[in-house]
Amino acid sequence: MFAAIVSTPFGALGIRTGGAVVSELVYLPASHAEKAPVDAVAEQAARQVRRYCDDPDFVFDLPLAQVGSAYQRKVWDAIRAIPRGEVRTYGEVAKFIGSMPRAVGQACGANYFPLVIPCHRVTGAQGLGGFAGSDDRNGFTLDVKRWLLAHEGHREYAWQQTTLL
DSSP: SSSSSEEEEEEEEEEETTTTTTEEEEEOOOOEEEOOOHHHHHHHHHHHHHHHHHHHOOOOOOOOOOOOHHHHHHHHHHTTTTTOOOOOEEEHHHHHSOOOOOHHHHHTTTOSSTTTTTTTGGGTTSSOBBBTTOOOOTHHHHHHHHHHHHTTTOTGGGGGGOOOO
């Protein structure tokens, strides 16, 4: 299923490859065991994920599969332009590309390459917003989003490490 699984401070990251490109990156709970890369592209991706976890200023340079609709790629390009340590709301991204916030949120949720396309830098107007297709305030993926934002120097959402149980 995965060409590699990398342990990270926020859990694990599954790497899928096909041909000579990364076809998908998937956030996984820490319970997933590491898996050594099975090909050169997976090795390159695993190495770059580790470098990012050590240095939030690291810039990814991976061969990515050409996926997503023209609209999704437009949103993803706008997200890539958000500087490390900064966030934009779904509405701000929508205004920038001439769209609607809900459509931007859907494109974020369809992101095949989290970290590389840093959709964690997009938040709701009234708070953290959803992440990776989830808006469960106590869910795994929102904890990933909080960790990534804090790692990149954005502290506003760190306090939202809440539990309702």
